[in-house]
Amino acid sequence: MSNFDDVKIYENSIVRFPLPNHKEIKNDILDNLTMGELLVSPNGNEVMKTDFHLKKKEKSKWFEILEKSLIRYLHPQLTKILNVREFTIQKAWYQQYGFKNSHEWHWHGDCNMIAIYFLELPYPEHRTQFINKFKDPREKINYEAEEGDIIFTNALMLHQSPVISNRHERKTIISLNYNIMESN
Numbered sequence: 001m002s003n004f005d006d007v008k009i010y011e012n013s014i015v016r017f018p019l020p021n022h023k024e025i026k027n028d029i030l031d032n033l034t035m036g037e038l039l040v041s042p043n044g045n046e047v048m049k050t051d052f053h054l055k056k057k058e059k060s061k062w063f064e065i066l067e068k069s070l071i072r073y074l075h076p077q078l079t080k081i082l083n084v085r086e087f088t089i090q091k092a093w094y095q096q097y098g099f100k101n102s103h104e105w106h107w108h109g110d111c112n113m114i115a116i117y118f119l120e121l122p123y124p125e126h127r128t129q130f131i132n133k134f135k136d137p138r139e140k141i142n143y144e145a146e147e148g149d150i151i152f153t154n155a156l157m158l159h160q161s162p163v164i165s166n167r168h169e170r171k172t173i174i175s176l177n178y179n180i181m182e183s184n
């Protein structure tokens with residue numbers, strides 16, 4: 001079981017939470033990332049596989065696997081750290097990056113908090129980068145993360161995925177849009 005000591009907070013804005021059963025669910029989730037397609041942004045950045053655009057009526061199998069762990073480990077921590085009572089996951093999708101792939105600076109609408117789960121992160125230097133535009137719109141937030149960590153922050157935080165520079169590298173993240181409805 002995890003405890004509050006596992007959680008690290010950087011620059012009062014990035015919450016880092018290591019998912020305690022990451023190694024147990026990693027391959028099960030990866031095996032179920034079957035539906036997906038290439039995503040090319042208007043300025044040419046490519047994500048080799050994502051289910052972001054797929055309209056899903058039912059919960060996907062990979063999300064069902066992850067959701068059990070979120071409910072068991074992450075959500076009790078969020079309740080404590082943020083002192084909130086009620087929240088939901090509005091949307092969940094995965095993004096898989098290969099050689100030369102990247103995702104440009106953006107932020108998420110239709111939610112008030114976001115989480116990024118590093119499902120595959122062989123090179124931690126390729127973790128998501130963040131900018132707090134209300135603090136300093138040029139300075140990236142200093143934080144550490146490794147595979148198995150879930151990063152939690154507010155939805156207006158600008159973020160980008162840097163270019164994957166190793167030929168055989170594959171990075172996979174799960175992106176979660178949260179809405180907090182009730183605080184205590």
Ligand SMILES: [Fe+2]
Nearest residue numbers: 106108159175
């Ligand atoms: Fe994003």
